[in-house]
Amino acid sequence: MKSKLHAAFGAMALLCIATFWVSTVVSELFMDPAAVVAVKNAILAGMWLLVPAMAATGGSGFALAKGRSGRLVEVKSRRMKFVAANGLLVLLPSAFVLAAWANAGRFDGAFYALQVLELLAGATNITLLALNMRDGLKLGGRLAPGRAGSAATR
Numbered sequence: 001m002k003s004k005l006h007a008a009f010g011a012m013a014l015l016c017i018a019t020f021w022v023s024t025v026v027s028e029l030f031m032d033p034a035a036v037v038a039v040k041n042a043i044l045a046g047m048w049l050l051v052p053a054m055a056a057t058g059g060s061g062f063a064l065a066k067g068r069s070g071r072l073v074e075v076k077s078r079r080m081k082f083v084a085a086n087g088l089l090v091l092l093p094s095a096f097v098l099a100a101w102a103n104a105g106r107f108d109g110a111f112y113a114l115q116v117l118e119l120l121a122g123a124t125n126i127t128l129l130a131l132n133m134r135d136g137l138k139l140g141g142r143l144a145p146g147r148a149g150s151a152a153t154r
Contacts, residue, residue, distance in 0.1 A: 003140055006060035010136070013053040014129040016046055017091075021122040028115065033107060040099040047095065054087060072135045079128045086121050094118040 020043045027039040058080055065073050094114055101111045137143035 002060055002064055006057065006064055007133075007136065009053050009056040009060060010129065010133060013050060013057050014126065014133065016050040016053060017122055017125050017129065020046060020050075020095075021119065021126060024115070024119060024122075033102075033105070036107070037102045040095070040102040043095050044099045047092065051092075054084065058084060072139050076132050076135050076139075079132050083125050083128050083132075086125055090121040091118060091125065094121070 023039045023042070027035045061076065061080060065077060094117065098111065098114060098118065101107075101114075134143065138145055
């Protein structure tokens with residue numbers, strides 16, 4: 001049961017971040033400033049889902065790892081620490097600042113510089129969470145161990 005909850009929380013967190021990322025890119029490239037403002041505000045509202053999902057993912061992952069060892073468990077733990085730090089130190093503050101600036105109509109160089117940083121940090125977290133999902137499936141026996149091309153199994 002713990003592993004199913006962990007998977008659900010992790011999938012929810014990954015889906016939230018991916019949705020925020022894609023929505024940001026689409027609104028910035030193809031929509032007007034009003035849509036960008038709406039997306040920035042929706043992302044802030046979505047934090048009420050993402051933050052608990054991330055906390056539950058980390059907590060349930062910690063509980064599942066208790067008493068287990070091995071390379072995949074250690075790699076997942078290191079990745080999750082980076083994802084959490086990236087989220088708390090870069091993504092969450094950026095979301096608040098970008099929403100405030102967008103609501104004020106401040107679409108200047110600083111806005112777009114911070115937007116690029118947020119997109120890079122978000123892409124990093126998407127990648128790391130997807131790798132953790134893959135390795136979780138391996139740990140659960142739902143995905144066969146990879147061949148020599150997988151860095152996590154070397």
